[in-house]
Amino acid sequence: MKKIGIIGIGNIGSAIVRCVAPRSEFFLQHCDIDQALADALAEETGSKSVPLDRLLETSDIIVLAVKPQVLPSLYSRLSETTGKAWISMAAGITLDTLRTHLKATSIARIMPNIAASIGRSITAIAFTPQSDASFRADAEKLIGSFGTVFPLDEGLFGAFTAISGSAIAAVFQFLNGMALGGVKEGLSYRAALDIIAETCLSAVHLVKESGIHPEQLASQVCSPGGTAIEMIALLENRSFKGTLIDCIGAASRRSRTLEANVR
Ligand SMILES: NC(=O)c1ccc[n+]([C@@H]2O[C@H](COP(=O)([O-])OP(=O)(O)OC[C@H]3O[C@@H](n4cnc5c(N)ncnc54)[C@H](OP(=O)(O)O)[C@@H]3O)[C@@H](O)[C@H]2O)c1
Structure with a gap:
């Protein structure tokens, strides 16, 4: 069984451990600067909490789940470890930068x-072009164990970071805002959140299964003089779509800035 070592078990590292550890084909171990946090996660999930040195020594694949700003402070220690395969999720840190600093x-x-x-x-x-088939297969299997794998040209990572890794935060805000609107109209927050979450799921399924353009689906909802067109008119007056386009642009720009600054 391949050993996966995860460095950093904050928001995303712990999310991955929680999903993968109980049912993985891999043996998972992790470390964090906060030893108590690492031990508690091990207790909860069946993953193993180990010191950084042991993780580096014994893992076949090492997953970097620390903040991009923290990674440079680890490069010299990490690059002493040879013969390993690496997976990085650090926003804005390119494969070229990683290859140089990890010496891998x-x-x-x-x-x-x-x-x-x-x-x-x-x-x-x-992947780096030098990644062999066996590592590619293992990495995709690991990533597939916490969702869908989306192979992507590295040049588009900034756009992907904006429209997925970051945009999910905007989706949470959308759900919260809609639920608050429901509360203002007399629903309990719980009921309003359930209703808007289910409505979003309905919309997502309809878009994916019908293949119909979202604009056309929206026009099917807007009957003349009805309620939906009132809502759409207000959103259009407040540049709803323009704001969304701009927010994806802002997150992409930030990703490019990180890429330029964190080397
Ligand atoms: N959060 C997301 O939704 C998301 C999505 C996609 C990608 N990412 C990427 O995933 C990475 C982690 O993000 P995050 O939000 O999970 O950050 P985070 O919550 O700050 O988690 C990083 C963890 O690493 C720990 N750490 C710091 N220095 C360390 C060291 N030298 N050795 C071991 N552990 C150390 C941190 O401890 P302290 O808190 O004590 O510093 C923290 O527990 C980032 O590169 C980010 O770009 C995050």
Whole structure:
């Protein structure tokens, strides 16, 4: 059984451990600067909490789940470890940068989202050209165990980071805002959140299964002089779509800035 070592078990690292450890074909071990946190996660999930040195020594594949700003402080220690394959999820850190600092060739760059905790992430993946077939297969199997694998040209990682890893936060805000609107109209928050969440699921299924353009589906909902067109008119007046386009642009730009600054 291949050993996977995860460095950093904050928001996303712990989400992956929680999903994968109980039912994985891999043996999972992890470490964190907060030893108590690492031990508690091991207790909860059946993954193993180990010191960094042991993780580096014994893992076949090492997953980097620390903040991009923290990674440079680890490079010199990590690069002492030879013969390993690496997976990095650090936003804005390129395969070239990783290859240089880790002094390694088998590296995957991924971008998951927080729904990894329930096995529903869509995760972009790109490999260094030197990555061999066996590492590629293992990495895709690992990532597939917490959602859908989305092979992607590395040049598009900024766009993917914006529209998935980051945009899921905007989706949470959308759900919260709609639920609050329901509360204002007399529903309990719980009921309103359930209703809007189910409505979003209905919309997603309809878009995916029908293949009909979202604009056309929206026009089918807007009967003349009805309620939906009132809502759409207000959103159009407040540049709803323009705002969404701009927010994806803002997150993409931030990703490119990180890429330029964190080397
Ligand atoms: N959160 C997301 O939804 C998401 C989605 C896609 C990609 N990512 C990427 O995933 C990475 C982690 O993000 P995150 O949100 O999970 O960050 P986070 O919550 O800060 O988690 C990082 C963890 O690593 C720990 N850590 C810091 N220095 C360490 C060291 N030297 N050795 C071991 N552990 C150390 C941190 O401890 P302290 O808190 O004590 O510093 C923290 O527990 C980032 O590169 C981010 O770009 C995140």
